[in-house]
Amino acid sequence: MSRHVVASIEEIPPGSRKIVTVNGREIGIFRIGDDFHGLINRCPHQGAPLCRGEIVSRLVAPSPGDYRLTRSGEMLRCPWHCWEFDIRTGQSLCDPNSVQARAFDVAVEPGKTLVEGPFVAEQVQVTVEERYVVVTV
Amino acid sequence: MNRPASDHLTGAIDCDIHPALPATRVLLPHFDPYWREHVLRRGLERENFEPSSYPANAPINGRPDWHLPSGPPGSSLPALQAHLLDRLRPAHAICNVVHGAQVMLSEDLSAAFCRAINNWIKAEWLDRDPRLRASIVVPPHSAELAVEEIERLAPDPRFVQVLLLAMTEVPLGRRQNWPIYKAASQHGLPIGIHAGSSFRHPPSALGWPSYYLEDYVSQAQGFQAALNSLVSEGVFVKFPDLKVVLIESGVTWLPASLWRLDKTWRGVRAEVPWLEEQPTETVRRHVRLTLQPFDAPPTEQQLHTLLEQLGSDRMLLFSSDYPHWHFDGDEALPSGLSAELIRKICVENPLETYPRLKETS
Numbered sequence: 001m002s003r004h005v006v007a008s009i010e011e012i013p014p015g016s017r018k019i020v021t022v023n024g025r026e027i028g029i030f031r032i033g034d035d036f037h038g039l040i041n042r043c044p045h046q047g048a049p050l051c052r053g054e055i056v057s058r059l060v061a062p063s064p065g066d067y068r069l070t071r072s073g074e075m076l077r078c079p080w081h082c083w084e085f086d087i088r089t090g091q092s093l094c095d096p097n098s099v100q101a102r103a104f105d106v107a108v109e110p111g112k113t114l115v116e117g118p119f120v121a122e123q124v125q126v127t128v129e130e131r132y133v134v135v136t137v
Numbered sequence: 138m139n140r141p142a143s144d145h146l147t148g149a150i151d152c153d154i155h156p157a158l159p160a161t162r163v164l165l166p167h168f169d170p171y172w173r174e175h176v177l178r179r180g181l182e183r184e185n186f187e188p189s190s191y192p193a194n195a196p197i198n199g200r201p202d203w204h205l206p207s208g209p210p211g212s213s214l215p216a217l218q219a220h221l222l223d224r225l226r227p228a229h230a231i232c233n234v235v236h237g238a239q240v241m242l243s244e245d246l247s248a249a250f251c252r253a254i255n256n257w258i259k260a261e262w263l264d265r266d267p268r269l270r271a272s273i274v275v276p277p278h279s280a281e282l283a284v285e286e287i288e289r290l291a292p293d294p295r296f297v298q299v300l301l302l303a304m305t306e307v308p309l310g311r312r313q314n315w316p317i318y319k320a321a322s323q324h325g326l327p328i329g330i331h332a333g334s335s336f337r338h339p340p341s342a343l344g345w346p347s348y349y350l351e352d353y354v355s356q357a358q359g360f361q362a363a364l365n366s367l368v369s370e371g372v373f374v375k376f377p378d379l380k381v382v383l384i385e386s387g388v389t390w391l392p393a394s395l396w397r398l399d400k401t402w403r404g405v406r407a408e409v410p411w412l413e414e415q416p417t418e419t420v421r422r423h424v425r426l427t428l429q430p431f432d433a434p435p436t437e438q439q440l441h442t443l444l445e446q447l448g449s450d451r452m453l454l455f456s457s458d459y460p461h462w463h464f465d466g467d468e469a470l471p472s473g474l475s476a477e478l479i480r481k482i483c484v485e486n487p488l489e490t491y492p493r494l495k496e497t498s
Contacts, residue, residue: 056407059407059410060410060413061371061410061411062411063371063374063375063411064312064370064371064372064374064375064411065312065371065411066411067410068410081403081404082404082405083403083404084406084407093406094402094403094406094415095403095415
């Protein structure tokens with residue numbers, strides 16, 4: 001396990017994402033409010049670039065016709081077959097226990113800490129004033 | 138019929154038999170005075186309202202040794218007793234009358250005929266053999282009148298089901314039909330969906346077929362569409378206690394249909410957000426299928442594969458489909474079923490599906 005600095009928090013405004021490559025692996029970093037989440041950019045179904053999919057809400061209905069919009073901006077819809085995934089956990093909606101996209105721990109660290117190491121920051125120029133997104137792989 | 142009857146069906150529950158009207162006029166005493174006069178003025182008692190889904194001369198619709206000296210097969214209680222009840226010795230048999238009453242264009246006439254048929258089945262069959270139970274025949278094109286008939290007969294526990302046809306004016310899951318499901322659910326009555334069509338639409342989605350072969354085989358597509366409608370419209374979410382019995386569906390089309398339903402649901406789940414689980418799970422909980430006619434695969438090994446694909450030993454219900462011709466002698470069950478599964482199919486599954494059978498057994 002190693003920790004990688006992949007972006008400054010300014011690069012990923014709320015509701016957006018950045019796809020980064022760490023150790024040759026593509027990971028989507030998503031920002032929901034001030035929380036950051038990482039998902040592998042590979043759909044567990046057939047390998048589509050999952051993290052390029054549309055960021056959507058969770059549409060639910062406790063009974064037919066009783067429509068409710070919940071968890072706006074917290075779901076990811078695969079660009080190939082439209083399966084939906086929970087950005088926070090990687091769980092699919094269609095088969096949450098068996099079909100999951102691998103999730104990675106993502107944290108926000110102040111530049112001051114990162115300069116001291118032991119972090120890998122080959123893609124990001126780290127300065128002490130900024131805060132950074134750090135993914136554990 | 139010279140060899141002795143086997144006893145493996147003793148105590149079974151036969152979930153689909155077809156008493157037939159000897160002639161329309163036998164209903165006359167069972168109409169109320171208004172509708173009796175209506176029928177007589179129009180001469181309707183001289184008409185034959187047998188549905189064209191089941192042409193009387195098609196061999197499949199009457200087993201040769203179950204033909205009667207007079208009247209259509211299935212129209213005699215003593216014959217039913219001799220052919221089936223006293224021979225295979227089922228504990229109960231559920232009478233499903235399939236009749237033109239269910240597809241008449243006039244909602245009121247349809248309802249009047251359905252009431253008369255239900256009165257007739259009660260007086261001429263249920264009251265004369267304690268082993269018999271029946272489905273309530275309703276006018277499917279009027280939910281309001283269908284509910285009235287369900288409410289009228291629900292107090293009699295010998296009526297154990299509400300009967301609909303697979304292909305009528307609108308797909309069965311549509312909300313206009315929900316009052317029927319609500320009433321059935323409240324009274325512990327499953328909805329039996331029998332093969333058949335009102336022929337408002339062609340039985341094939343491609344148009345009108347030329348031959349009986351096409352028409353008959355297309356019934357399975359009708360069942361698929363009916364089931365897809367019930368599931369997609371959320372009928373089982375709205376009525377979590379409702380059971381549906383597919384009667385004479387053929388059975389073996391179901392696994393592949395469910396694979397397609399599950400697969401497609403995964404991508405379009407948001408369109409039907411009330412469906413929170415794989416449709417197959419819903420179907421296994423709510424849907425049952427009568428056995429005959431069973432579109433059995435050629436080998437026993439393939440039969441086992443199919444049963445495995447169904448994924449539940451609780452879905453199949455024994456039926457003879459008397460007097461239709463799907464088997465000879467007493468071989469009403471496909472060969473290759475385990476004793477345990479036979480017990481489930483013949484007794485446990487029907488008792489679970491039809492709670493009213495326990496009230497009256």
